[in-house]
Amino acid sequence: MAVVVPRAVLLAAVASLACLAFAEPPPSERSALLAFLTATPHERRLGWNTSTPACAWVGVTCDAAQSTVVQLRLPGVGLVGAIPPATIGRLPNLQVLSLRSNRIIGGIPDDLLQLSSLRAIFLQNNMISGAIPSGVGKLAALERLVLSHNNLSGPIPFALNSLASLRSLRLEGNRLSGKIPSITNPELKDFNVSVNSLNGSIPQALARFPADSFAGNLQLCGKPLPPCSPFFPSPSPAPGMSPGDEPATVSNKKRKLSGAAIAGIVVGAVVVALLLLAAIVLCARSRRRRGAREGAPKGTSAAAVGQTRGVAPPASGDVTGMTSSSKDDMGGGTSGSAAAAAVAAGAGTGEASRLVFLGKGAGYSFDLEDLLRASAEVLGKGSVGTSYKAVLEEGTTVVVKRLKDVAVARREFDAHMEALGRVEHRNLLPVRAYYFSKDEKLLVCDYLPNGSLSAMLHGSRGSGRTPMDWDARMRSALSASRGLAHLHSAHNLAHGNVKSSNVLLRPDYDAAALSDFCLHPIFAPSSIRTGAGGYRAPEVVDTRRPTFKADVYSLGVLLLELLTGKSPTHASLEGDGTLDLPRWVQSVVREEWTAEVFDVELVRLGASAEEEMVALLQVAMACVATVPDARPDAPDVVRMIEEIGGGHGQTTTEESARGTPEEERSRGTPPAAPTP
CATH class of the missing domain: 3.30.200.20 (Phosphorylase Kinase; domain 1)
Known part of the structure; x- marks a missing residue:
């Protein structure tokens, strides 16, 4: 009997392992995942093969029994287009959804709001538009909602106040408007609505968060921002009387008013209104006659008012293109300051x-x-x-x-x-x-107070300086590439002046911004040296007509600048003029001195990303190819850098309800999805 029991236990264990090996989510969940992938274009191969278990697919996580899908994580895999309805919403036990750092458009599907088990939604760094649906208040288990850096508009729904488990709410970098609702949830520890179009006073329940959480909303006020101006102060109550009380004498007088007194008040008000109306009509006629005598045509009264304020009138035909300042709109503009008069006089007539x-x-x-x-x-x-x-x-x-x-x-x-x-x-x-x-x-x-990439790379090298590490350089490279790709693909505009001094840094390097874009058409060809000093593509002759491929060449020089630490606008060590950075790099690589290319500051910092550095060097050299058609397009450069830089600006731990929030990880380069 003592021998039979261990055999029974062993057989049971083997049977349970076999069941787990063959466990699989229901066919409905498997078909929902396949429908999502089929309906959503994606730039990277995910390897969702129908011959393999769904729980083994890239980005899909099942529960311990392998019986249902609980997590779907596809960050930075190149998803393009809207989230198709009736796909992800058919995963009833989904707890974590992460589609951040893709190119998702459209609104948030209604069927996602029916997933009662959802604990975390990460949709930041996409192009999602429309309003935040009020139905999000139905997700009772939701702990993290991250929708930052999209194109969301409309108000912040008050329904968020009903989410008792909400710990993180990130809505920065959208186009949200209206007032901030009072979210009284004490569990809320991470909150950010900066860089939107919100207005009004900050609710007292949210005043505990820092000013950075509200920055970039020009019409917000109240703690922790500057106090609101009391445009309509409440009347002060009489001493010894609470604000809600009304003097007894007033109510007594109201009760004592007779019908004749009320009729007299009404008649008097009507007479006063008629007299005011007559005065307005007489003033308007007098002004019209005076304008006719002086030869002024109809419709010039606005310009005349502008002149009395020390502001020159708009030229004929340009009225519709002019926008007055907010102070003029409110009637609060100061009249005739000496500085404004000087500029108006220098502007010339009209x-x-x-x-x-x-x-x-x-x-x-x-x-x-x-x-x-x-x-x-x-x-x-x-x-x-x-x-x-x-x-x-x-x-x-x-x-x-x-x-x-x-x-x-x-x-x-x-x-x-x-x-x-x-x-x-x-x-x-x-x-x-x-x-x-x-x-x-x-x-x-x-x-942007953090200065330019050029100053960070080349400014005051020596003791006391903090060198730019490899992670920061990779994220700056990705930021510049994304900005350029957006100009090319979304607006069909060439930048025309890509260089490190036109890359301005924010506190988070992956939000660095390209400046001075597309100004070349307003200058004469001889007056602007667009792309000069080592950044200009060899085929550019007319600086008023830079091409997309010329922009990519300048971007390639910028990438070489990040790798080598050398500025193409500085004189070469041989003293033969401006350094031709691409040709110098080619000569070093040709002699197999590749390690000599990289910035000595990176070596001193102990950079251990040699493979990434070499891979980025290959991308840069492709961008500075002499033949324009041999250069990649800007969106392709973004994709290649994303594939190189997976993990930059991110932790190595998985996002979870208790771990490092995914919105913090997303501040770097989106990770490249593994290819099966």
């Missing part, structure tokens, strides 16, 4: 001395006079003009670029700026406003 705001720049609350009164600091002089850091009296800091040698007329300048104002991407620095007059052309952009 020019409008007003800032024209573009895109999200319309949320700024300053005008030209504020800009002229601001303290200014020269940031640098470039091929297109001089840049100034302007700190306004209200505390806002912007960059003002004073353009030189503009060679187009007002109408063409307006049209071009309007096109640039439609460009919005986290890796591009948009133009927020512009000013055009006969003698001055100004551009206004956001101020």
Whole structure:
């Protein structure tokens, strides 16, 4: 009997292992996954083979019994298009959904909101649009909701307040508007709604989060941001009386009013209204007669009002293109400051001395006079003009670029700026406003305090300097490539001036932004040295007509700059003029001195990513090919860098409800999916 029991136990264990080996999610879940993959184009092969178990597919995780799908993680695999309905929503036990860092468009499908087991949704760094559905409040188990850096619009739904388990809510980098709802959940530890179009006061329940969680919303106020202005203060109650009380004498008087008194009040109000109406009609007729006597045509009263304020009227035909400042719209503009008058006089007859705001720049609350009164600091002089850091009296800091040698007329300048104002991407620095007059052309952009990639790479090398490590360089390379790819593919625009001094850094390197894009059409060919100093492609002759392939060449030089630490705008060691960085790298690689190419600072830091460095070097050399057709397109460069840099800016631990949040991992390069 003692021998039989162990055999029985052994047979039971073998049987259970066999069952687990053949365990498989229900056919409905398997077909839902296949339907999702079939309906969604993807750039990387995932190897979801019908002959293998679904639990072994890339990105699919099942429970311990291998009986149901609990996680679907496909970050950075090149998914393109909308999430097809009736696919992921047919995974009833799904707990974690991660489709971050892809190119997903459209809205959030309704069937996802029926998955009651969902604990984490990571959809950041896509192009998802529409409103956040209020049905998200039905996901009672939800702990993390990350929708940052998309194109979401509309209000933040109050239904989020019903999610008792919510610990992380990331909505930054969208186009959300309206007021922030009061989310009183004490479990909420991670909250960010920065860089949106939200307004009003910050709810007291959310005031415990830092100011960075609300930055970039120009109409938000209240703790931890500056206090709100009391435009409509509540009347102070009488001493000894609570605000909700009403004096007894007032109520007594109301009760004592007779019918005759009420009739007298109504008649008096009607008479006063008629007298006011008659006065308005008489004033309007008098003004019209005076304008006719002076030979002024109808419709010029707005220009006349502008002149009384010290603002020159817009030129004929340009009225529709002008945008007044917010202070003028509110009737609060100051009249006739000396600085504004000087600019208006220099603008010439018929020019409008007003800032024209573009895109999200319309949320700024300053005008030209504020800009002229601001303290200014020269940031640098470039091929297109001089840049100034302007700190306004209200505390806002912007960059003002004073353009030189503009060679187009007002109408063409307006049209071009309007096109640039439609460009919005986290890796591009948009133009927020512009000013055009006969003698001055100004551009206004956001101020990024971390400086440029050129300054980070080449500035004051020596003791006391913090070198740029390999992880930061890879993420900057990816940021510049993504910004350029967006310009090419989404707007059909060539940058025309890609260089390290035009890559501006944010606190997180993967949000670095390309600046000064697509300004070449407004300058004369001889006045702007677009792509000069080692960045210009050899085939470019007319700097007003850079091509996509010329941009890729400049991007390749930028990648070589990140790898070598050498600036192509500096003199070569041999003293024979500007360093031709691509040719120098080719000569070193040809002699099999590949290790000599890389920046000595990377070697000192003990960089252990030799394979990644060599792979990025190959991408850079493909970009600087002499024949334009041999160069890859910008989206292909993004894909190749993403495949090289899997894991940069991320931890090695899996995302989980208790581990490092996936939104923190996503700040680097999206990981490349393994290929079976």
